Amino acid sequence: AEAWNQIEVVVALFNLDVGGRRRLKAVDVGDVDPKQLYPMLPTARMLNVIKCVGKGAAVAMTVGFFVPGALPASAAVGAVVGGLSALIQQAREVSDDFDALVYGAGPVGAAVALGLQQRGHSVCVREKRTEHQVVIDAGKSINLALSTRGRALLEQIGVYADLKPTMIPMVARRFANGSTEHYREPLQSINRNLLTIKLIQAAQAAGVKFEYGTGYAAGDVDATTGSVRLGEGRNCKPRVVVGCDGVHGKLCKLINPGEAPRSSRASEWGYYELSLPPDATASMSEDVFNNFHIWSGRGRWSAEFIVGLPNHDRSITLTLFALMDDMAGRFTTADGGAEKFRQYLGEAYEGGLDGIVAGIDDAVARGFQRIWLNDHEHVAGELGSTGTFMFLFGDAALGMEQFLGLAVNLGFEGAHKGFLEHWARNGEKGDTFWRSLVRVRNHLNAGAKALQNASSKNAASMRDGCDDPLGKAVRAVLEAKHGTANIDTSAFESTHDWWSFCTVPLKVVEAVVEAQDEVVRAIKEDVRAARGGGDEADAGALSEEEREKVVALGASAVGKLVAMRMLLTKEHEARVQGCFA
Numbered sequence: 001a002e003a004w005n006q007i008e009v010v011v012a013l014f015n016l017d018v019g020g021r022r023r024l025k026a027v028d029v030g031d032v033d034p035k036q037l038y039p040m041l042p043t044a045r046m047l048n049v050i051k052c053v054g055k056g057a058a059v060a061m062t063v064g065f066f067v068p069g070a071l072p073a074s075a076a077v078g079a080v081v082g083g084l085s086a087l088i089q090q091a092r093e094v095s096d097d098f099d100a101l102v103y104g105a106g107p108v109g110a111a112v113a114l115g116l117q118q119r120g121h122s123v124c125v126r127e128k129r130t131e132h133q134v135v136i137d138a139g140k141s142i143n144l145a146l147s148t149r150g151r152a153l154l155e156q157i158g159v160y161a162d163l164k165p166t167m168i169p170m171v172a173r174r175f176a177n178g179s180t181e182h183y184r185e186p187l188q189s190i191n192r193n194l195l196t197i198k199l200i201q202a203a204q205a206a207g208v209k210f211e212y213g214t215g216y217a218a219g220d221v222d223a224t225t226g227s228v229r230l231g232e233g234r235n236c237k238p239r240v241v242v243g244c245d246g247v248h249g250k251l252c253k254l255i256n257p258g259e260a261p262r263s264s265r266a267s268e269w270g271y272y273e274l275s276l277p278p279d280a281t282a283s284m285s286e287d288v289f290n291n292f293h294i295w296s297g298r299g300r301w302s303a304e305f306i307v308g309l310p311n312h313d314r315s316i317t318l319t320l321f322a323l324m325d326d327m328a329g330r331f332t333t334a335d336g337g338a339e340k341f342r343q344y345l346g347e348a349y350e351g352g353l354d355g356i357v358a359g360i361d362d363a364v365a366r367g368f369q370r371i372w373l374n375d376h377e378h379v380a381g382e383l384g385s386t387g388t389f390m391f392l393f394g395d396a397a398l399g400m401e402q403f404l405g406l407a408v409n410l411g412f413e414g415a416h417k418g419f420l421e422h423w424a425r426n427g428e429k430g431d432t433f434w435r436s437l438v439r440v441r442n443h444l445n446a447g448a449k450a451l452q453n454a455s456s457k458n459a460a461s462m463r464d465g466c467d468d469p470l471g472k473a474v475r476a477v478l479e480a481k482h483g484t485a486n487i488d489t490s491a492f493e494s495t496h497d498w499w500s501f502c503t504v505p506l507k508v509v510e511a512v513v514e515a516q517d518e519v520v521r522a523i524k525e526d527v528r529a530a531r532g533g534g535d536e537a538d539a540g541a542l543s544e545e546e547r548e549k550v551v552a553l554g555a556s557a558v559g560k561l562v563a564m565r566m567l568l569t570k571e572h573e574a575r576v577q578g579c580f581a
Contacts, residue, residue, distance in 0.1 A: 097122055097236070098122050098123065098124040098209075098236045098238055099121050099122050099236075099238050099239045099240070100113075100116045100117075100121040100122065100123040100124070100238055100239060100240050100241075100242070101123075101124055101125075101126065101228055101236070101238050101240075101241050101242065102116070102123060102124070102125045102126070102242040102244060103125075103126050103127075103215065103216045103241070103242065103243055103244060103245040103249070103251055104125075104127060104243070104244030104245040104246060104249070104394070104396065105125050105127035105129070105134050105196070105200060105210060105212070106196060106244060106246075106394065106395075107144075107192065107195045107196045107199055107394075107408055107411070107412075108244050108393050108394035108408070108411035108412065108415060109125060109127075109242070109244030109393075109394070110125065110196060110199035110200045110202075110203050111153060111154070111157060111159075111199050111203075111412065111415060112242050112244065112393060112415045112419070112420070113125045113203045113208045113242075114157050114159070114199065114202055114203040114206055114208060115153075115156070115157045115415065115419075115420040116240070116242075116420075117203065117206045117207055117208045118157060118158075118206060119420070119423045121239070121240075122207075123203075123207075123208045123209070124208070124209045124210075124211060124230075124236075125203070125208060125209070125210045125211070126211050126214040126215055126216065126230075127210065127211070127212050127213075127214065127215060128213070128214065128215025128216075128245075129212065129213070129215075130212050130213050131210070131212040134196065134200070134212065135193075135196070135197050135200060143189050143190065143191055143192060143309035143311065143317040144189070144190050144191075144192050144195060144309075144407075144408045145170065145187045145188070145189060145292065145309060145409075146167065146187065146188040146189075146190055146408065146409065147187055147188075147409050147499075147500035147501060148185070148500060148501045148502065148503070149409045149410075149412070149413045149499075149500065149501075149503075150408055150409035150411075150412040150413060151188070151412075152412070152413065152416050152503070153412040153413065153415055153416035153420070154412065156416060156420060156421065157202075157420070158202075159198065159199060159202050162198065162202070163190065163195065163198055164188075166190060166191070166194055166195075166198070166312070167188040167189060167190045168188070168189040168190075168290060168309075168310045168311070168312065169186035169187075169188060169189075169290055170183070170186055170187045170188070170189050170290060170291050170292040170309070170310065171183060171186045171290055171291060172291050172292070173291065173292050173294055173496075174288070174291035174292065174293050174294065175294050175295075175296065176294070176295045176296065176349060176350035176351045177350060180291065181494075183496070183497065183500075183501070184483075184487060184493070184497050184501055185501055186290075187292060187500065189292075189309040189310050189311070191311065191317075192408075195408075211230075214230075214231070215245065216243075216245055216249070216250055216251055218250060221241060221251070221254055221383070223254050223383045223384055223386075224383075224384055224386070225237075225386055226238070226383050226384070226386030226387060226388030228241065237388065238388060239387070239388065239389065239434070240388070240389050240390070240391065240434070241254075241383075241388060241389070241390045241391075242390070242391050242392075242393065243390065243391070243392040243393070243396045243397075244392075244393050244394045244395075244396055244411075245396050246394075246395050246396055247264050247372045247373075247374060247395040247396070247399045247400055248262065248264050248372065249392075249395075249396040251390065251392065251396065252374070252376055252392055252396060254381075254383060254390055255376075255378045255379075255380070255381035255383075255390050255392075256376050256377055256378055259376070259377075263374065263375075263376065264372040264373065264374050264399055265372070265373050265374070265375065265399075266324070266370055266371075266372060266373075267324075267370065267371040267372065267373050267399075267400075268323055268324055268325070269321055269322070269323060269324065269371045270321070270322060270323075270324045270327060270368045270369055270370045270371055271319050271320060271321050271322075271368070271369050271371065272319070272320040272363040272368060272369070273317075273318070273319060273359065273363060273366075273369075274306075274318040274319070274320060274357050274358065274359045274360065274363055275315055275316065275317055275318055275357070275358050275359050276308065276315060276316040276318060276356060276357060276358065277315055277356075277358045278313055278314035278315050280316075280356035280357075280358075281310075281314050281315065281316060282314065289310055289314070289316075290310060291310070292307065292308075292309065293306075293307065293308035293309075293310075293316060294306070294307055294308075295307075295308075295349040295350065295351060295353065296349075297348045297349065298347075298348055298349065298350070299348075301344075301347075301348035301349075303322070303323060303326065304320070304321065304322040304323075304326070304327075304348065305320075305321055306318055306319065306320045306321070306349065306353070307319050307321070318357065318359075322368075324368070324370060327368045328368070330344075330368075331344075331364050331368075332364070333364055333365050337364040338360050338361045338364050341360050341363070341364055342354045342355075342357075342360060345357055371399075371400045372399050372400055373398065373399035373400065374395075374396070374397065374398055374399040375449075376392065376397065378442055379391065379392040379393075379397045379414075379441055379442060379445045380392065380418075380437065380438040380441035380442050381438055382434070382435065382438060387431055387434075389434045389435075389437070389438060391419060391437075391438075391441055393411050393414050393415050393419075394407075394408075394410075394411035394414075395407065395411070397411070397414060397445065397448070398410055398411075398445075398448055398449065409500070410448045413448070413506075414441070414444065414445070414448060417444055417505075418437075418440055418441040418443075418444040418445070419437060419440075419441060422436075422437060422440065422580075425580065433580075436579045436580040437579075439579035440576055440579045440580075443575060443576065443579065444505075444506075444507075444576075446507050447505055447506025447507035447508075447509075447510070448506055468538060468540075469538060469539060469540030470524050470527065470528065470537075470538050470539065470540055471520055471521075471524050472540060473540040473541065473542050474520050474523050474524050474527070474542075474550055475494065475520055477542065477547055477550045477551060477554075478492045478519075478520070478550065478551075478554045478558065479492050479493060479494060481551055481554065482554070482558050487501050487502040488502050488503055488504060490502075491558045491559075491561060491562050492516065492554075492558055492561070495513050495516070495517075498512060498513055499513075504565065504569060505568075505569060505572045507568075507572065508565060508568040508569050508572055511564065511565075511568055512561065512564070512565050512568075515560075515561055515564060516561065519554065519557045519558070519561070522553075522557075523550055523553045523554060523557075526549070526553060527542075527546055527549065527550070530546075530549075
């Protein structure tokens with residue numbers, strides 16, 4: 001029986017072979033119905049063997065059998081069986097035809113996979129979590145604040161129109177005292193899980209294959225050959241491997257071999273996840289609800305703050321940020337932490353949060369969550385000289401950008417500006433093209449790090465430097481005088497608007513923001529001196545004479561800011577173009 005099992009496999013392999021030598025007493029097996037040769041072998045069983053072997057297996061061999069339909073002599077069977085084991089194992093080592101592998105099925109991973117599939121690649125996404133965990137049981141998640149920079153990728157891959165109805169426009173930063181600071185255009189609040197599900201569905205519809213419960217394990221990628229192990233008996237040789245495997249991902253080591261086993265570094269900040277349930281917001285008008293909500297800590301808690309993003313069910317997802325050293329061990333379940341936490345909310349923040357916030361018990365039980373950052377030297381590279389290239393995006397590249405909700409914009413823009421948009425370039429997409437992409441991706445990463453650093457300095461809301469009352473008053477005058485409808489041509493904007501709503505390169509924005517802060521500081525000090533100094537000189541209300549003075553002092557400085565931005569942008573574009581020279 002075992003002998004016949006082995007011969008059955010041989011026949012199956014012969015039938016799969018296209019160019020090999022297939023002979024049975026001068027009769028080509030491929031031209032004969034297997035049931036005529038071996039009546040005792042059910043066709044269904046034969047098909048199961050063929051399925052097991054899989055496509056792509058090719059065997060070339062010549063075997064002499066006896067008359068079709070007769071039982072082969074034991075010696076002949078023994079000779080055949082004796083040499084089959086290695087052959088069958090080799091045939092079962094199936095080579096999948098994926099030429100792009102993406103590790104991680106989060107929003108950035110799914111978006112990159114869709115973009116690659118649209119550009120002619122055969123893409124497989126490998127995710128360590130189960131499908132249920134990813135698309136059904138993802139649990140509570142921080143909402144995302146989608147800005148112009150993140151939206152550009154979604155528009156490029158054709159999913160933004162479908163996603164837009166699921167978003168809530170946040171027109172302004174709204175503080176606990178009722179004051180607001182309007183954005184030049186709304187940020188969009190979107191549930192992270194919903195965004196992920198929509199992107200996965202779009203990618204699957206385009207032909208992307210998702211394999212859950214897999215992920216990446218050390219040794220899966222052979223950096224010397226570019227071959228990737230996909231499981232027992234499965235492998236492929238992709239053109240590109242994309243790491244979207246999270247802040248503690250391991251793929252980064254393949255292009256940063258000198259890094260520590262756990263290269264992510266701990267931020268000084270951490271967070272709790274909470275919420276305002278729908279009944280707590282029932283009395284809010286749409287004008288109040290549709291905002292980016294901020295509660296700043298009072299008194300000795302002034303370094304702590306809460307941000308809130310609205311949901312379609314009228315709840316508001318809250319994230320409380322604080323320094324790890326200040327929060328460590330403050331609230332524990334064993335020590336009545338939940339009740340202490342409610343007391344803290346009442347004392348530290350306006351708005352009666354202690355009586356309306358939900359999720360406190362769960363937050364205390366989970367503990368204060370640390371924010372992790374990455375400082376990889378390379379976020380793209382070639383595996384040796386194999387022609388297989390690796391790129392890191394999202395948290396795998398930078399980590400959990402300080403203000404968590406905006407992190408997705410960094411991930412999306414990196415995939416857009418540093419990767420997918422360059423397929424529009426003319427010419428072959430061979431090794432030269434891919435090596436150029438590596439240079440571009442690594443160059444643009446410096447800009448993303450600039451935003452990360454800025455967020456660390458102003459984590460609460462990406463508010464401006466010189467954010468005292470007088471500094472804000474000076475800024476308001478300059479923005480009103482020199483701002484334009486098109487932010488890309490504007491002369492003076494808020495820090496948040498520069499980072500979020502323009503297409504100016506991030507590294508250029510860093511220089512512009514620093515230069516603007518210097519201008520504001522200089523004008524502010526001039527106004528203070530004219531007021532005679534002292535505490536009263538810091539008041540935010542400007543007289544008409546002072547407003548005219550701010551305009552006059554800002555006129556020459558703003559012109560220099562514009563010239564600097566244009567020069568830096570031109571240099572940046574030349575640098576990107578040079579990557580493809």
